[in-house]
Amino acid sequence: MIIRLKDLVKLLGISIVTFCAVFVCTFFLNFYWDVINLPHVPADLLPLYNAQLAMAQFTAGISGGFMAVIAVIMLLFYIRLYINQHTRELGILQAMGYSNWQIARQFWVFGGSVLLGTTLGYGCGHLIMPYIYDNLLINGLPKVAITFHPTLLVVLVILPTMLYAGLACLFAGLTLRQPVSDLFRGGVANLKVKPDRHTKARSFLREMQSKCVSTKKSLTFFVVFGVFCFAAMVQMAFSMWRQLDTSSMGLIILLIGLVLAGVCLLLALTALVNANTTNLTLMRAFGYYWSECTWAIFGGFLPWLLLGFATGTVYQYGLLTLMVNLIFRNVANMPRYTFDVPLLFITFATLLVILAIIVASYAIRLKRTTLKQAAAE
Amino acid sequence: MIKVTNINKSFNHGAVKVLHDLSLTIDDGQFVVILGASGSGKSTALNIMAGLERPDRGTVLYDEQDIYQLNDRALTKFRRQNVGFVWQRYYLLPHLTVAQNVKLGADLAGNRDYPAIIAAVGLTDKLNSKPYTLSGGEQQRVCLARALAKKPKVLFLDEPTGALDEETGRNALAYVLELQRALGLTMIMVTHNQNIAETANTVIKMNSGKIVGTYHNAHPKSAREIGW
Numbered sequence: 001m002i003i004r005l006k007d008l009v010k011l012l013g014i015s016i017v018t019f020c021a022v023f024v025c026t027f028f029l030n031f032y033w034d035v036i037n038l039p040h041v042p043a044d045l046l047p048l049y050n051a052q053l054a055m056a057q058f059t060a061g062i063s064g065g066f067m068a069v070i071a072v073i074m075l076l077f078y079i080r081l082y083i084n085q086h087t088r089e090l091g092i093l094q095a096m097g098y099s100n101w102q103i104a105r106q107f108w109v110f111g112g113s114v115l116l117g118t119t120l121g122y123g124c125g126h127l128i129m130p131y132i133y134d135n136l137l138i139n140g141l142p143k144v145a146i147t148f149h150p151t152l153l154v155v156l157v158i159l160p161t162m163l164y165a166g167l168a169c170l171f172a173g174l175t176l177r178q179p180v181s182d183l184f185r186g187g188v189a190n191l192k193v194k195p196d197r198h199t200k201a202r203s204f205l206r207e208m209q210s211k212c213v214s215t216k217k218s219l220t221f222f223v224v225f226g227v228f229c230f231a232a233m234v235q236m237a238f239s240m241w242r243q244l245d246t247s248s249m250g251l252i253i254l255l256i257g258l259v260l261a262g263v264c265l266l267l268a269l270t271a272l273v274n275a276n277t278t279n280l281t282l283m284r285a286f287g288y289y290w291s292e293c294t295w296a297i298f299g300g301f302l303p304w305l306l307l308g309f310a311t312g313t314v315y316q317y318g319l320l321t322l323m324v325n326l327i328f329r330n331v332a333n334m335p336r337y338t339f340d341v342p343l344l345f346i347t348f349a350t351l352l353v354i355l356a357i358i359v360a361s362y363a364i365r366l367k368r369t370t371l372k373q374a375a376a377e
Numbered sequence: 378m379i380k381v382t383n384i385n386k387s388f389n390h391g392a393v394k395v396l397h398d399l400s401l402t403i404d405d406g407q408f409v410v411i412l413g414a415s416g417s418g419k420s421t422a423l424n425i426m427a428g429l430e431r432p433d434r435g436t437v438l439y440d441e442q443d444i445y446q447l448n449d450r451a452l453t454k455f456r457r458q459n460v461g462f463v464w465q466r467y468y469l470l471p472h473l474t475v476a477q478n479v480k481l482g483a484d485l486a487g488n489r490d491y492p493a494i495i496a497a498v499g500l501t502d503k504l505n506s507k508p509y510t511l512s513g514g515e516q517q518r519v520c521l522a523r524a525l526a527k528k529p530k531v532l533f534l535d536e537p538t539g540a541l542d543e544e545t546g547r548n549a550l551a552y553v554l555e556l557q558r559a560l561g562l563t564m565i566m567v568t569h570n571q572n573i574a575e576t577a578n579t580v581i582k583m584n585s586g587k588i589v590g591t592y593h594n595a596h597p598k599s600a601r602e603i604g605w
């Protein structure tokens with residue numbers, strides 16, 4: 001076995017994301033299937049009843065689908081990272097005559113993180129179900145008993161685990177198809193030599209900034225998505241709370257948003273700092289101020305941060321408008337929803353403060369690192 | 378003038394004592410070699426002299442200024458304005474070209490003439506190459522250019538020829554010496570190569586964290602004249 005437990009701990013992010021996805025889908029879909037079979041729904045409750053069923057389907061579909069995609073991207077990201085960090089060991093295995101697929105097969109254990117997340121998510125989904133049923137069920141409808149749906153267990157736990165494990169092997173196999181010599185050189189093949197047109201005009205810090213983004217393209221995705229989640233879900237949660245009087249749903253959305261944003265942003269920031277530890281320590285030795293170092297490493301991601309925030313804001317506004325005006329269109333006494341401008345600014349300021357705190361905590365760690373330690377890592 | 382007085386340093390909360398009451402003085406424009414076996418504390422001493430690592434006790438004065446009285450930002454500013462480094466392991470930024478790596482140093486001094494320094498180390502034709510396409514000797518010359526581009530007053534070199542073969546090492550040393558004399562730099566080099574010591578003005582011998590001898594060469598040799 002070449003993949004150790006230590007390597008798998010890093011995949012906790014995937015477990016967290018799959019946990020959230022399965023957790024939400026479990027109770028919403030279980031609720032949906034139990035309620036859709038209700039006989040005799042009174043005619044005056046029918047619009048609300050239909051709206052709520054649509055809501056359950058919609059939320060489970062969107063959040064489940066979203067998070068499934070994120071989990072896939074994170075999985076592929078970590079496999080690539082693992083292979084890049086273990087090129088020597090893997091190259092030796094290849095040189096000794098192991099075929100790519102023999103090595104790749106071992107990557108099925110990466111699916112373990114998915115199993116952990118989905119199982120816990122499924123379990124917790126069931127634990128919270130009585131509370132959800134009490135809250136969601138419309139006044140006036142008969143009480144619904146919680147039924148166990150085996151299909152959900154298969155669709156939300158067993159199938160995803162197998163699918164992700166298979167995907168891990170497949171992707172590892174494809175990545176390992178580079179020639180051994182390239183792997184030995186430590187993935188140098190990734191560093192494509194392109195003529196640098198801007199060298200003359202640009203300062204070193206600008207150059208470093210643009211290289212940080214262009215050599216770590218997958219991280220831009222996590223930055224955009226993490227900020228998107230934060231912007232969308234925090235604003236949506238508070239709007240639901242303050243304007244639409246649906247605090248329990250709002251709370252779930254808020255928690256999921258914070259977890260997703262936290263996982264994605266921490267992943268991106270940690271990967272950036274780890275990839276640049278030696279560079280940062282060197283820059284510090286030469287006399288660059290910490291503020292300049294931070295700017296060089298993170299500054300290039302600022303436009304992506306703004307993009308994530310803007311799309312997240314627009315997305316939540318669209319979704320809430322859609323919900324109020326379409327899904328709950330026929331429901332009487334539906335509160336009105338308007339865009340909350342102060343909330344926008346508060347959310348943005350909070351995001352900046354959180355990011356500043358994370359970056360500062362890295363600064364403290366890096367200040368104690370010497371070049372020798374940095375290079376040995 | 379650099380005046381080091383009674384430096385003590387230990388690691389792992391005092392478990393590993395590395396430097397014991399180290400004191401020495403270095404005049405401006407001098408080339409000083411610190412000679413000693415591996416593990417004798419040379420790198421640690423160099424780092425402390427260069428403002429990279431705080432000593433447990435003792436002072437490091439640059440023209441009366443005790444650099445470890447400075448706070449972190451002021452110490453960074455001190456390094457920015459005064460010191461340059463070359464290490465055995467290069468520490469070049471792999472994603473950036475030779476020119477961009479040299480610019481790391483040049484920008485700190487507002488030095489727009491960095492191509493001249495790249496030319497001085499004979500790498501003009503490698504301006505847009507990435508470090509991993511260069512030989513060891515060429516990479517070491519990029520490091521030298523990077524350090525000189527920031528116009529340091531003191532240049533610190535930690536076993537700069539340690540990873541190079543004789544011919545390449547000799548050439549690298551020749552470059553350094555020539556530039557040091559041309560620019561009138563103070564230069565402090567750590568090495569375990571006895572022969573290199575013959576090119577220095579002053580040689581400081583270290584053993585187990587202590588200075589065990591200091592001598593001066595009245596007529597330092599050139600890089601071509603020494604054995605290896």
Ligand SMILES: Nc1ncnc2c1ncn2[C@@H]1O[C@H](COP(=O)(O)OP(=O)(O)O)[C@@H](O)[C@H]1O
Nearest residue numbers: 388389393395414415416417418419420421422
């Ligand atoms: N960060 C550190 N933590 C613990 N021990 C260290 C550290 N840095 C150096 N040492 C120890 O200090 C001693 C001297 O190291 P160093 O100054 O690098 O010696 P030299 O450069 O002469 O080979 C060595 O025994 C080394 O193990």
Ligand SMILES: [Mg+2]
Nearest residue numbers: 419420421535
């Ligand atoms: Mg050393």
